[in-house]
Amino acid sequence: MATSQQQYVGVDLDKNGGAVTDAVVEAIQQDNPGVELVDFNIYVKVKAPQRMIIRRQLVEDILGRNWDLQELHMVMASYFGFIEEWDEEKLVIRWSADES
Amino acid sequence: MLVWVRVPSDDRFLSHQGVPAHPDMKAQELLDKATQMWGLPEGKTYQLVRLHATGQQPVHLDKTLQENGLRDGDPIDLLG
Amino acid sequence: MTMQARNLQPIRQQPWDWATKNEYEEVTLREQPYIHGHYRNKYYKPDYDIYDPRYTRVRVRDWEAFRDPKKLWYQTYVMTRKKMADEVEALFERAGKLAIYERVDPAWRKFSLAFYTPLRHYEYAGAVQLQHVVRYAMGCPIEQAATYTAFDKQGRAQWLSTWALEFAGGEGLQALQHARQLWLEDESYDKLRSYMEHVLVTDDWVEVLVALHLAIEPILDRLAYEQLNAISIEHGDPVLAELALICSEQVQWQENWTASLFQLIATDPTTSRWDYLKSLGYEDWPGDYRWGRTLSNPKSTPEETLTNQEIMSQWASKWISRAIQAVTPLQSLLDRHGISCAVEPVMERAMASYILPTLEKCGIDVKISV
C-alpha cells in the first residue's frame, strides 16, 4: 500500500510525571528523527514517523538518577504502533507496513 | 400491540414514537391518537403511511389496523 | 459532619439508596446487574441469561448478602499484596546475599525442588478455573473475592517459579522443566494432577469452590505452607519457610471467605432459585422472555429436589474423598527423599481443624470413602 500520508507512531505521556516526563520527551527527541510534540493540557503527545525508540540509559543520563523502564507504566497513558521490543534497556514502537 | 408513529415534518427531528394500539381499531382512530400525541394542529388533513424494508404503503383510514395489514411494532409516518 | 457549615450539608449521608457500612460495601454492593440482560449466550448454555441463577444448583435468597470477612476491594487488595511482594523480593535478595541456598541440606534441596516447583501447576489450574467462577458467579460480592483469590494463586505460581529459578541457580529453567515432568509423569503427582483436571471440567461454580477450597487446598496447602516449615528450617532452609508463611496468609483468607460463603449457602432454606429477585425489589418481575424474542422461559426449568445442604454434602463427600486420595501418594515423594514427615496426620489435622468444623457450621454430613 502506498504511504500517501506519513504513518506515525508515538506515546501520550502524563504531564504529572514532571521531571520523568520531561526526560522521556527529551530522550525521544534526541534518539529519533522528525519528532513532533502536541501539547494537550494534561498530556503531551510525542510522535515520530514510522519508528520510535526510548532508551533507558539516555533517560537516566538526562534525569540524573537511576531509572527503570518499568517506571514508564506510571506516565505512559497511551501509545500507537506495535510494541516491537520492551526489555530492560529499550522500548521500540514501530509500524511494519514498509517491510512487505 | 404497539405501533411507532413519526411526523417527518416536525423540526425537532424526532424518531417514531410508540403508540399503544389494537388490531381492531380503525386507522382513523390511530391517526387521531397520534395527532393528539404529537400536538399537531387540528382541522387539517393528515394521512398515515406504513414503512417497510421494501418501501411505503398507504394506510386506509376507514379500515382497521388488521385490515391494513399492520403488525405489532410497525413504523408509520404521519404526513400532513 | 457537625463541623460543616449549614449550606455545605450533604443532601444524603449514604451515597446509595441501599445501606452501606463502609468503603468496601460502597464499591461492591449491587454492582452486577441482575435483570434485563440483552442476549443469550451464543455458544455456552445458549438458553441461559448473562447472569443466571441456574449456573449453580444451589439456591440463595439474597446473593448480595455475602461479605468478604477481610472486606477486600481493589485498593486494599493491591496495597496488602504489594507488601507481600516486597517481602518476597526482599527475602530472595537476602537469601542470595547471605548465600543461604549453598548451606541448605542436599536432601532437602532435592526434595523441595521436586515438591514445591510442581505446585506451580496446581496453583495455576486453580487460578484458571476460578476465572470460570468470576464469570458465572452471582453478584459482585462473591466474584470479587474469587477474582482476588485467583490473582493470589497466579502470584503463588509465580513466586514458586521465582523461588525455583533462584534456588536452582544457573539451572533454573531446567528445574522448572524437570518439575513439569514430575507433575505430568511421577506417580506421586498422578492423583493430584488428575484432581485438578477434574476441577477444570467442573461446571457448577459453587462446586468448583467446594472442590478447591473445602477439599484439596485445606489439605495440601497445610502440608506445603505450614507443616513443612519447621522441617525446612531444620534442613537449613529458612527461605522456603518464610515464603510459605506469606503464602499461608493468602490461603487463610481464601479459606475464611469461602467458609462463610458455604455457610451462607448451606443454611439458606430457599427452595426457589428465583427468590433472590425479591431481595432486589423485583418481586413481581415476570422475566424478559415474555416479549417472545428469547428462546425459552428460564422459570420453566425444574427446581432442584435436593436441599442446598444435600447438594453441598454430595459435593463435599465426593471432593474430600478424592482430595485425600490425591494427597496421600505425596508420602512416597517425601520418603524417597528421606524427609521425615507423615502426610496422614496432616490430613487428619486439616480435617479436624478446618474441614469438619466448616462442615459442622454448614450442618453438613459427609461420607468419606478412600
Place this chain on the structure above:
Amino acid sequence: MAKLNVSTRYKALTRDLMWDPKDVNIKEIYPLIEAEGIHIRDPKRWEDPFRMTFNQYVKIQSEKEHLHHAIRGAFEANHGHARIVDSRWFEGVKAFAVAVQPAEYAAHRLMAYIGRNIPIEAIRFATFNQAVDELRHAQIEIKHYAHMSRYYDGLHAYSKTNENLWFNTVPKSFFDDALTSGPFEALIAISFSFEYVFTNILFLPFASSAAAVGDEHFASVGKSVQSDESRHMALGMAALKMLLEEDDRNIPIVQRWLDKWFWRCYRVFAVISTLVDYYPRIRAISWKKAFEMYVEDQVLNGLFKDLFKYGIRPPRHFEDSMKEKEHYSHATMRILDHYKHANYFRGFRLQPDDYDWLSREYPNTFERYYAPFFRKMDDHVMAVASPGLPAVCAVCQIPCEYPNPDRPQESWTQYVEYNGKTHMLCSPGCRDIFLAEPEKYMQWWWPAESYLSGEFGSSLEDMFEYFGFTPEEANEHYSSRDYHRWIRYREELGLDKRFETV
C-alpha cells in the same frame, strides 16, 4: 545465579503452566475453542510485550492507587465539587458515571471469560491482569460518584438505573453483546476494537476537559484509568496480530469482527461526543479533532496500513463515521434534549459562549443544521421534548434520530424485515450488524414495551420509581435544584467574592 533477562524470566514465570490433560478430554476444558472457526497452530511464539508479573503488577498498581486516592481525599475534603467553573459539568459526569462504570464492571467479567476460555498462555496472564484492572476502574469510578451523590441528584440508585433505564440499555447491550459472543470475538471486540481504537478518545479528551474545568478528582480518575489502558491496548494488538498470522482462515473471520465491532464501538461512544463538545464549559478539544487524531490518524492511517499486508481492509462503514464527525455530537445532544425529562443527567440551555465555540469548531454544520434546534429552548426548556417514547435502533439502542450525513435534513433510519417484523436501525452501520446476526439482535430488551404496557405501574411516578430517580432530578441544568445547590455551596465557601484592589 545467572540473571535471566526480562523476556526469559517472564516466560519462565508465565509459560508452560498448563498441560495437556491425561484424565479428561482437553475439549471439555476448553469447550469453546473451536466454536468460532478460529485456527491456532503455534501460539507459543506470541508474547504480551508488557511482560508484567504479579509482583510488578501489585507494586505499580498500589502506587497508582496511592496517588489517585490522595487526590480524591484532598478533593473531597476541600469541597472541590464547588470549585469547578460551571456545575453543568456534573451532568456530563453523571452520564459518564452510570454509562461507563457498569461497562467497566462488565469488562471485568468479560476478561475472566476470555482468559478462562482461550488457552494461549502468551496472552493469558495479560487477560487475568486486565480482569482485575477493570474491577479497579469500576471501583475508582464508583468512589468518585459516591462522593458526588452525597451532594447532587441522579446517582443514588445507579444500579437500578443501570438495569432499567432506557439510556443505559445502550452501553449495557454493547457489553452484553460481547459477553454472549465466543471468546475470540469477545477478545477482538474489547481488547482490540474498544481498547485500542476507542478508549483514547474516551479518557484523554475527557480527562483534559476535567482538568480544564477544575474537576481535579475526575481528571485523576481519567488519567489513572487510562494509565492501565496501554497494557490493554498491547493485549489487543498482540491478539489481533496473532490471530491474523496463525492461520489464513482466520483472516475473513477477524475482518467480520472488525467490521462489526468498529461500528458497535463507534456508536456506543455517541454520548462521549457530547461529553467532549457540550458538557464542559471549557473544552480541551472538539470531537471532530479528537476523532481525526485518534481514529483517523492513529488507527485508519496508522494501523490499517499495517494490516493491509494480511488482506485486512479498513472496517466497513468507517467512511460513514468520518462523514458523521461533523454531526455526531450535535445530533446526539439533540437526542438527549428530546428525552432529558426522563433521564438522570440533565440537558442544558446553550450559553452564548457555547454557540460561539460550536460555530467556530463546526463551521460547516452547527449554525446551519443544529443551532436553530437548541435556540428553541431559550424561552422554554421543554420546547424540544419528545411527545412519547422513541423507537430505538435494534442494535445500538439509541433512538433512531440520526441524520444522514450526506443529506442532514433527512433521517438515516433503516428498515429491515426479519421474522415477520419490521426492525428499525439508526444507520447503515447498525443495519449491517443486524443482518449478519438477526437471531441475536431480535432478543434485545427494550423498555418501551414494558413502559407502555404499564408493567411498572400506571403512573409516571411508578415509572420513575422503576428508573431509580425522580422527575425533579431530570430535565434542564440551569433551572435545576442541583444548580442552586451548587451556587449555595459556593456562597458558603466564599468562592464568588470579588476582592477589590486599589
